[in-house]
Amino acid sequence: MPYVLRKLPVPVYGTGLTLGLIKNKLSELEPAIQVELNCVKPRTSVQLGVFNVEFFRVSHSIPDGVGLGIHTPLGLIIHTGDFKIDQTPINGEGTDFHKIAEMCKDGALLLLADSTNVEKEGYTISEKEIGEIFKQIFRTATGRIIVTTFASNINRIQQVIDAAAIYNRKVCIVGMSMEKVTTMASELGYLTIPPKLLISVDELKHVPLKRTVIVTTGSQGEPMSALTRMSMHTHKYVKISSGDTVVISARAIPGNEVSISKTINNLFKLGAEVVYENVSEVHVSGHASQEELKWMFNMVKPKYFMPIHGEYRHLVHHGKLAQKLGLAAKNVFIMENGMKLAITKEKAMIAEKVDAGQILIDGKGVGDIGTVVLRDRQQLAQDGMVIVVVTIDRQSARLIAGPEILSRGFIYVREADELLNEAKTRVKNLIDELVKDGTANWPAIKSGIKSVLSKYLFDKTERRPMIFPIIVEV
Amino acid sequence: MPYVLRKLPVPVYGTGLTLGLIKNKLSELEPAIQVELNCVKPRTSVQLGVFNVEFFRVSHSIPDGVGLGIHTPLGLIIHTGDFKIDQTPINGEGTDFHKIAEMCKDGALLLLADSTNVEKEGYTISEKEIGEIFKQIFRTATGRIIVTTFASNINRIQQVIDAAAIYNRKVCIVGMSMEKVTTMASELGYLTIPPKLLISVDELKHVPLKRTVIVTTGSQGEPMSALTRMSMHTHKYVKISSGDTVVISARAIPGNEVSISKTINNLFKLGAEVVYENVSEVHVSGHASQEELKWMFNMVKPKYFMPIHGEYRHLVHHGKLAQKLGLAAKNVFIMENGMKLAITKEKAMIAEKVDAGQILIDGKGVGDIGTVVLRDRQQLAQDGMVIVVVTIDRQSARLIAGPEILSRGFIYVREADELLNEAKTRVKNLIDELVKDGTANWPAIKSGIKSVLSKYLFDKTERRPMIFPIIVEV
Numbered sequence: 001m002p003y004v005l006r007k008l009p010v011p012v013y014g015t016g017l018t019l020g021l022i023k024n025k026l027s028e029l030e031p032a033i034q035v036e037l038n039c040v041k042p043r044t045s046v047q048l049g050v051f052n053v054e055f056f057r058v059s060h061s062i063p064d065g066v067g068l069g070i071h072t073p074l075g076l077i078i079h080t081g082d083f084k085i086d087q088t089p090i091n092g093e094g095t096d097f098h099k100i101a102e103m104c105k106d107g108a109l110l111l112l113a114d115s116t117n118v119e120k121e122g123y124t125i126s127e128k129e130i131g132e133i134f135k136q137i138f139r140t141a142t143g144r145i146i147v148t149t150f151a152s153n154i155n156r157i158q159q160v161i162d163a164a165a166i167y168n169r170k171v172c173i174v175g176m177s178m179e180k181v182t183t184m185a186s187e188l189g190y191l192t193i194p195p196k197l198l199i200s201v202d203e204l205k206h207v208p209l210k211r212t213v214i215v216t217t218g219s220q221g222e223p224m225s226a227l228t229r230m231s232m233h234t235h236k237y238v239k240i241s242s243g244d245t246v247v248i249s250a251r252a253i254p255g256n257e258v259s260i261s262k263t264i265n266n267l268f269k270l271g272a273e274v275v276y277e278n279v280s281e282v283h284v285s286g287h288a289s290q291e292e293l294k295w296m297f298n299m300v301k302p303k304y305f306m307p308i309h310g311e312y313r314h315l316v317h318h319g320k321l322a323q324k325l326g327l328a329a330k331n332v333f334i335m336e337n338g339m340k341l342a343i344t345k346e347k348a349m350i351a352e353k354v355d356a357g358q359i360l361i362d363g364k365g366v367g368d369i370g371t372v373v374l375r376d377r378q379q380l381a382q383d384g385m386v387i388v389v390v391t392i393d394r395q396s397a398r399l400i401a402g403p404e405i406l407s408r409g410f411i412y413v414r415e416a417d418e419l420l421n422e423a424k425t426r427v428k429n430l431i432d433e434l435v436k437d438g439t440a441n442w443p444a445i446k447s448g449i450k451s452v453l454s455k456y457l458f459d460k461t462e463r464r465p466m467i468f469p470i471i472v473e474v
Numbered sequence: 475m476p477y478v479l480r481k482l483p484v485p486v487y488g489t490g491l492t493l494g495l496i497k498n499k500l501s502e503l504e505p506a507i508q509v510e511l512n513c514v515k516p517r518t519s520v521q522l523g524v525f526n527v528e529f530f531r532v533s534h535s536i537p538d539g540v541g542l543g544i545h546t547p548l549g550l551i552i553h554t555g556d557f558k559i560d561q562t563p564i565n566g567e568g569t570d571f572h573k574i575a576e577m578c579k580d581g582a583l584l585l586l587a588d589s590t591n592v593e594k595e596g597y598t599i600s601e602k603e604i605g606e607i608f609k610q611i612f613r614t615a616t617g618r619i620i621v622t623t624f625a626s627n628i629n630r631i632q633q634v635i636d637a638a639a640i641y642n643r644k645v646c647i648v649g650m651s652m653e654k655v656t657t658m659a660s661e662l663g664y665l666t667i668p669p670k671l672l673i674s675v676d677e678l679k680h681v682p683l684k685r686t687v688i689v690t691t692g693s694q695g696e697p698m699s700a701l702t703r704m705s706m707h708t709h710k711y712v713k714i715s716s717g718d719t720v721v722i723s724a725r726a727i728p729g730n731e732v733s734i735s736k737t738i739n740n741l742f743k744l745g746a747e748v749v750y751e752n753v754s755e756v757h758v759s760g761h762a763s764q765e766e767l768k769w770m771f772n773m774v775k776p777k778y779f780m781p782i783h784g785e786y787r788h789l790v791h792h793g794k795l796a797q798k799l800g801l802a803a804k805n806v807f808i809m810e811n812g813m814k815l816a817i818t819k820e821k822a823m824i825a826e827k828v829d830a831g832q833i834l835i836d837g838k839g840v841g842d843i844g845t846v847v848l849r850d851r852q853q854l855a856q857d858g859m860v861i862v863v864v865t866i867d868r869q870s871a872r873l874i875a876g877p878e879i880l881s882r883g884f885i886y887v888r889e890a891d892e893l894l895n896e897a898k899t900r901v902k903n904l905i906d907e908l909v910k911d912g913t914a915n916w917p918a919i920k921s922g923i924k925s926v927l928s929k930y931l932f933d934k935t936e937r938r939p940m941i942f943p944i945i946v947e948v
Contacts, residue, residue, distance in 0.1 A: 119752045119753055254731045254732050254735060255731065255732045257728045257729065257731055258728050258729045261728060261785060261787070264785075264787050265785050265786035265787050268786050268787050268790045269786055269810075274787065278593045279593055279791065311735060311738075311739050312739035312742050312743055313735070313738050313739050313742050313748065316742045317753065336743075362857075362935075362937060363857075363935045363936030363937040364934070364935050364936045365885070365935055365936075365937070368885065368886055368889060368890075369885070369886060370886055372886070373858065373882075373883055373884070373885065373886055374883075376858060376882040376883035377854070377855050377856075377857075377858055377883035378855070380851070380854035380855060380858065380859065380882065380883050381851050381852070381854060381855030382851075383836075383837075383851075384847065384850060384851055384854065385854065385859065385882075387861060387942060387944070389863075389944055389946065391946055391948065400948075401946065401948075406942065406944070408847075408850040408854065408859075408940060408942075409847055409848075409850035409851035409854050410847070411839070411842065411843070411847065412842055412843060412844055412846070412847055415842060416842075460838070461836075461837045461838050461839055462837030462838045462839075463836060463837040463839070466882065468861060468880065468882075470861070470863055470880070470944060472863065472865055472875070472946045472948075474865065474874075474875070474946075474948040
C-alpha cells in the first residue's frame with residue numbers, strides 16, 4: 001500500500017480493521033505520506049462518480065472483510081474479494097446472504113469471484129473447528145505451547161487467546177509484526193483479550209512453562225523469524241526442548257515448503273512435539289471451495305463472469321465451473337494482469353491492454369532493477385566470478401604486470417593452484433600474441449581473455465563463472 | 475551410483491531392472507569404471523560373510539523392487555526398501571506376504587521400514603486405478619495427448635502404452651532419459667510394447683494429432699525439460715495448442731511446486747487442457763500409508779524398530795506409530811545420517827558416529843566446493859558485486875588513475891551515474907588521505923575502500939554488494 005499510494009495518491013475506503021492494517025504499513029515506510037482514509041461499514045455505500053459502491057460482509061481468515069456491490073449505469077457488478085461461506089464464524093459475522101440475495105434478486109451484470117480454492121471439492125471447514133482442535137491440544141499439552149500463524153489472522157489469534165484463558169495459560173506475543181497487529185486489533189475491538197492474560201517476554205521466565213503460550217510468526221520458515229530462530233536454537237528468549245508443543249497454524253505458501261519442512265524437522269530434533277496441517281486440522285483456508293463458489297455464482301446470477309484471485313489455472317477451472325452451472329463459454333472472461341474488460345449494453349469484450357506487471361523493491365530501490373541486473377545475479381549465483389587483472393605498458397603494449405586472478409563463488413582457491421596457474425599462463429600467452437605488433441587493441445584483448453578463460457575453465461570444471469578482464473594501461 | 479562406486483568399488487547385487495538402470499547411469503559418466511554387478515531374483519539369497527541376505531518382492535512405483543531379509547547370528551533384520559502394499563499390482567507381482575510371514579513367524583530382531591507416507595491415513599491407492607483414469611482421458615480427449623512422468627516410473631509408462639493401444643494412438647517417447655529407460659526396460663521385458671505402436675519424433679507430423687500420445691519428462695517443471703519447453707512454446711517439434719491434453723502424472727517433489735505451477739499455467743495459456751494431481755487422480759504414490767505400515771510392523775513383529783526413508787519428522791511419526799502398536803519407546807531408534815545402531819544379544823544402542831553428509835557435485839567437481847564458496851555465491855546472488863580499480867604510483871604513493879568502478883547484479887548502471895560518481899569521489903578522497911605521508915599501506919587502502927563503499931552504498935540503496943578493491947602499483 002505505501003508504494004502504490006505514493007505513486008497514486010487517491011482516497012482509500014476500507015473497514016476499520018483494514019484501515020488499521022494500512023496505517024501500520026504506512027508508518028513503516030519513510031518518508032511518511034498523507035493519505036485520505038475513509039472508514040466504511042457493511043451495508044452502507046459510497047457514491048464515486050457514476051458508481052454507487054455498496055459493501056457487504058464476507059467471511060475470510062481475517063475479520064471485517066467486505067465484498068463490493070458496484071451499481072453502474074449498465075447494471076450491478078459484484079466483486080467478492082477473498083471470501084468463504086463460514087456457517088459458524090468466530091465473531092458471529094458471516095457472509096451476508098441476505099444482502100447478496102437482495103442486491104441480486106434480478107441477477108447481476110458481472111461477477112468477479114475469488115478462485116483460490118476452486119480445485120477443492122465440497123466446502124471449506126469453519127474457522128470455529130480450529131478452536132476445538134486448539135482446546136484439545138491445550139488440554140493435553142504437558143509443557144509450553146508455541147503457536148505460529150500469520151499476524152493478520154486475527155480470528156486464529158483470538159482462538160488461541162480463548163483456549164489459553166480456558167486452560168489457565170498466560171499468552172506472550174513474540175515478534176514485531178505480531179505485536180503491532182494484535183495491539184491495533186485489540187484497541188479497535190477486533191480482538192478480545194481478558195485482563196492480565198498477556199505477559200511480556202521478560203515475564204516469561206517467572207511463569208512455569210506449562211502455564212504459558214507463545215504466539216509468534218514464522219509459519220513459512222522465514223529465515224529471520226522467531227520460530228526459525230527457535231528451531232535453530234538461536235532465539236534469545238525461547239529455547240525449545242522436550243515437552244514443548246509447537247503448533248504451525250498456517251498453510252504453506254507455494255515456494256516455502258522446503259524451509260517450513262526444515263523448521264519442523266529441526267523442532268522435532270530439539271525434542272518438541274510439532275503439530276502441523278499434514279497431521280492435524282490446525283489450519284483452515286479462508287477461501288471458498290467448489291460448493292461455495294457454486295452458491296455464490298447462483299446467488300448472483302451474473303450475465304458475465306470474470307474469475308479473479310488465483311493463478312491462471314485456477315481462473316480456468318473457475319471459468320469451467322461457471323459453464324457447468326449454465327453460463328455460455330463466450331460470457332466467461334479469463335483475464336491476465338493488464339487486460340481490460342469493456343462492457344456495453346449489448347456485449348462484453350476484452351479491450352486494449354494497459355501496462356501492468358511487477359515492480360521489484362530491493363532495498364531502497366523501487367523498480368530500479370530490471371532483467372539485466374537479475375540475470376547477472378543469477379549467473380553469479382550459479383558459478384561465481386573470476387576477475388583477471390593485467391597491466392600493459394602504454395608505449396610498448398607489453399604486459400608488465402599480471403595476470404592476477406581473483407575469484408569468488410567459483411572454486412576453492414587453495415586447492416585450485418594448478419588450474420589458476422594454467423589459466424594465468426593462457427591469458428599471458430594470449431596477450432603476448434595479441435600485442436606482438438606493438439599495439440594494444442583493448443576490446444580484442446578483453447574479449448580474447450573472456451573466450452580463452454571461459455573455454456579453459458569450462459573444459460576443466462564444467463562451470464561457467466562470469467569473467468571480468470580488467471586492463472590497466474600505464 | 476557412479477560417484478559412490480568410484481570411491482567404493484564394491485560388488486553390487488540387484489534385480490534385473492535395477493541393474494539395467496545402474497548400467498545406464500554408469501554409461502553416462504566419464505571415465506568408465508568396472509563394476510561387478512550380480513543379478514538376483516526374489517526368493518533367492520546370497521551369503522555375504524556371516525550374513526545371509528534373502529530377497530523378497532515389494533510393490534513400488536517401479537517394477538522389480540525387493541526388500542531384504544538379513545539373517546545374522548543375532549537374528550533376522552528386515553529392510554523394506556521403498557514399498558507399498560498394492561493389492562492389484564500392474565505386473566501381477568505384489569508385496570510377497572507369504573515370504574515375509576514365513577521369515578518372520580518368530581518375529582525379527584530389527585525392522586527398518588519406509589516412512590515417506592507415514593503422515594497419510596489409510597491405504598495408498600493401487601497403481602492399477604491410474605490405468606482406469608488414463609483410459610477415461612484417452613476415451614474423451616479429442617486431440618493430442620501428452621503424458622509426463624518420471625522416466626523410472628515404468629508401470630506408469632506401461633499403462634500409457636496400454637491405453638494408447640486400446641484407443642488406437644501411436645506413442646512417441648520424447649527426451650533422452652525417457653528414451654534410454656524405455657528402451658532398456660523393453661529389452662529386459664519389463665515393458666511390453668505392441669509392434670508398430672512406437673513412432674519417432676520425425677514421424678509425428680505424419681500422424682493426425684488425435685491419433686498420437688507423447689510420453690516425456692518434465693513433471694517437476696525442470697527448466698530444460700521437454701515439457702517446460704513445450705509450455706514456453708520453444709520446443710522444436712511439439713507446439714502446444716488448443717485441443718491438446720497434458721497429463722502430469724507425478725507428485726510435486728518439495729521445492730518444485732512453483733516451477734510446476736508455472737508450467738501448468740503456461741500450458742493453460744496456450745489453450746491446452748491440463749490434468750494434474752490436484753484435479754484428477756492421475757498419480758498415486760509408491761509408498762505405504764499408515765495402515766500398510768501397521769501391517770508390515772505387525773507382520774514382522776520386530777524387537778527393535780528403526781524408521782527409515784523420509785524426513786526427520788516422518789521418522790518421528792513412524793516411531794510413534796510403532797509405539798501405538800505396542801513397542802516400547804526405548805526400542806525405537808530415530809537415526810540421523812552417520813549414526814550407528816549397535817545391537818548385542820542383550821540390547822540395542824546408538825553407538826559412535828561416523829562421518830556422513832552431502833557432497834556437492836558441481837560441473838566436474840565432486841566435493842570441491844564448500845561452505846565458503848557457496849556463501850559467496852549466495853551473497854553475489856543477493857546484491858551483486860562492485861569492483862573498484864585504482865592505480866597508485868610506486869614512488870609517490872599517489873593515485874595516478876582511477877578509481878574505476880564496475881558492477882554486476884547491483885544496480886542498473888545507466889541510471890546510477892550520480893551514485894557511482896559520488897562513490898568514486900569518496901574512494902579518491904579516502905586514498906588521498908591514506909597516502910598523504912607518501913607511503914601506501916595496501917591492506918589499509920583495501921579495507922578502507924571496502925568499508926567506505928559498503929557504508930555509502932548501503933545508505934543510498936540498502937543493498938550490500940560484494941566489494942572488490944583492486945590496487946595496481948606502477
